Amino acid sequence: MPLHDRIIPYLKRAGLYHLARLNAHWFWLDEPLVSAFIERWWPETHTFHMPFKECTITLQDVAYQLRLPVDGHAVSGCMTDFHMHIEGARPAWEWFEELFGELPPPDKRKLYTVHFTWFHEQFRVLPADASEETVRIYARAYIMMLLSTQLFMDKSANRVHLRWLPFVARLDDMGSYSWGAAALAWLYRCMCRVANRNVTNLAGPLQLLQSWIFWRFPMLRPPGFDAFFFPLASRYVYIGIMLTLHPVYQIVWEPYGSVDVLAVIHPEILTEEHSWLWRAVTNLIYFAVIEWHQVDRVFPQLGGVQTWHQHWDDRVRSVLSVQRVPDPGPSPEYLDWWHRVAHRILSPGIAFADPRPTQVPDDAILRGSSQAPTRVPASDMPDNRRLERRRRIGTRATDRDWRWLDDMM
Numbered sequence: 371m372p373l374h375d376r377i378i379p380y381l382k383r384a385g386l387y388h389l390a391r392l393n394a395h396w397f398w399l400d401e402p403l404v405s406a407f408i409e410r411w412w413p414e415t416h417t418f419h420m421p422f423k424e425c426t427i428t429l430q431d432v433a434y435q436l437r438l439p440v441d442g443h444a445v446s447g448c449m450t451d452f453h454m455h456i457e458g459a460r461p462a463w464e465w466f467e468e469l470f471g472e473l474p475p476p477d478k479r480k481l482y483t484v485h486f487t488w489f490h491e492q493f494r495v496l497p498a499d500a501s502e503e504t505v506r507i508y509a510r511a512y513i514m515m516l517l518s519t520q521l522f523m524d525k526s527a528n529r530v531h532l533r534w535l536p537f538v539a540r541l542d543d544m545g546s547y548s549w550g551a552a553a554l555a556w557l558y559r560c561m562c563r564v565a566n567r568n569v570t571n572l573a574g575p576l577q578l579l580q581s582w583i584f585w586r587f588p589m590l591r592p593p594g595f596d597a598f599f600f601p602l603a604s605r606y607v608y609i610g611i612m613l614t615l616h617p618v619y620q621i622v623w624e625p626y627g628s629v630d631v632l633a634v635i636h637p638e639i640l641t642e643e644h645s646w647l648w649r650a651v652t653n654l655i656y657f658a659v660i661e662w663h664q665v666d667r668v669f670p671q672l673g674g675v676q677t678w679h680q681h682w683d684d685r686v687r688s689v690l691s692v693q694r695v696p697d698p699g700p701s702p703e704y705l706d707w708w709h710r711v712a713h714r715i716l717s718p719g720i721a722f723a724d725p726r727p728t729q730v731p732d733d734a735i736l737r738g739s740s741q742a743p744t745r746v747p748a749s750d751m752p753d754n755r756r757l758e759r760r761r762r763i764g765t766r767a768t769d770r771d772w773r774w775l776d777d778m779m
Contacts, residue, residue, distance in 0.1 A: 371489070371515055374496045380509035384544035388437035388601045390516055397577050403590065404580060408572065413562035416664050423676060425621060427557065427582050428665050429550060430648035430672070433639055434626050435581050437601040438550035441647050444655035445552035447536060462532050469539055470507055483529035489515050510538040521553045522656070525571045533657065551663075553578065555654035558661040577603055585625045602631070623670040648672070 373381075373390050381387040410418045417424040429440045462482055467473045470492075478488040493511035497504065518530045537544055553575045560574035581603035584591050625631070638644060649672060654661050669676045681688070700708070 371494055371512055373512070374505075374508065376496065376500070376505045377509040377512055380506070380541050381513070383542055384513060385439040385547075385549060386513060386516060386544070389520060389549075390512070392436070392577065392601065392603055393516060393520060399576055400580060403583060404572065404576065407579075407583060408561060408564055411561050411565050413565050415667055416558050416562075416662060417667055420621070422621065423670060424667050425586065425671060426664070426668050427554065427578065428648060428668065428671060429554060429650075429663060430626075430645070431582050431585075432550040432554050432578065433644070433648070434631075434635070435578050435585070435601055435603040436550070436553070436575070437636070437639070438553060439545065440548055440550035441644070442546050442548040445537075445547050445549065446655050446657050447533065462535065465535055465539075466532060469510055469535065480529065482532040483526075484532070486515065486518075486528050486530065489530060506541065509541060513538055513541075513544070520577065521549065521575050522556050523573050523575075525573050527573070551654045552656040554663070555656040555659050555661045558654065559656075559659045562661075586621050588622060589620055602626075624673055 371393075373393070378387060378390075381390050407418060410420065412419050412424075415424065417426040432438055433440050463473060463479075466484075472492075473479075474484050474488040478485045489511050493508050496508050500508070514530050514534045517534055537547070557574040557578060560572060561579075563569050564572045585602065626635070632640075649665060650663065651666050652663050654663050665672070667676075
């Protein structure tokens with residue numbers, strides 16, 4: 371979708387303008403190169419295991435490569451019963467129509483998603499005489515497409531989720547969210563998923579991953595490396611090359627400290643207020659996706675030395691200070707949340723009914739258990755006897771029925 375001049379102010383306030391500039395050019399993904407690094411990804415530590423040391427993509431890389439805000443509110447929200455938790459408890463599609471002026475046709479909707487083609491057809495060309503409210507509608511559509519394609523693309527790669535409605539409804543507040551932390555959390559999760567041998571499609575902000583590889587590993591850089599632009603990921607949007615990982619590894623631990631890079635970097639990115647979070651060992655949040663930013667495992671990328679024994683030497687400083695309270699039990703807020711969303715009883719309610727009021731006919735006792743009346747099963751209780759029998763016997767059907775559990779674990 372073209373970047374109209376009149377929606378640029380909204381993108382700047384949202385902190386997404388530089389990401390939109392990257393969207394102006396086609397991005398060529400070098401699949402063999404990315405796959406070679408994915409094979410060295412370790413989900414437990416969120417690092418690439420290399421012969422020299424561990425390395426990974428950090429919030430610092432997100433700030434330099436994509437110029438996304440890394441500090442701010444977590445990009446999160448309630449995904450359960452979505453239509454009941456948005457503003458005013460209105461249905462999601464009613465809110466969508468209010469924000470975009472119309473609803474997509476039924477063939478362009480599926481559950482809580484809209485097909486890319488509808489946004490492309492409706493909001494590609496901004497009318498020259500468009501009112502400011504129309505410009506805001508086009509800005510919302512552009513942002514929803516931008517987030518769904520460049521940062522948070524899933525394996526479907528052709529739909530926009532309505533989870534972005536609460537954010538685009540308040541365009542002026544979008545800049546207060548940490549889009550960089552959310553993008554990094556989603557990239558971590560996608561790489562952890564594809565590290566499983568049963569998963570083949572890689573999603574997420576792949577432009578960040580590939581640009582990080584080019585900056586950290588000089589031997590893998592494409593031609594035309596002399597040109598510098600900001601964000602740094604814009605350096606490679608014109609080039610598509612097919613490479614394989616060279617057996618001799620050479621990594622640049624601090625690629626952003628050169629004079630040429632500092633000449634194009636925006637000054638605010640170097641301030642302490644912006645850069646302090648790069649060194650934080652914290653959790654990254656993107657809705658239900660929560661991943662750890664374990665920057666303590668890659669000190670060389672921050673100009674330090676990796677000394678694991680120092681953690682033990684400084685163990686006294688890491689002791690938590692616990693403020694004892696009379697009642698350490700759950701808070702009323704937690705109990706209120708738990709009663710609303712948790713499954714307090716795993717079996718149907720009828721299974722816990724008192725059986726004593728049930729009258730047993732006298733003839734049933736005389737006839738014996740084999741002649742007793744047939745028990746009426748609960749309507750919402752699945753009959754798993756056949757599945758349990760197969761599980762004990764160990765048939766081939768057992769593998770199919772329980773394979774999903776292995777995949778989930």
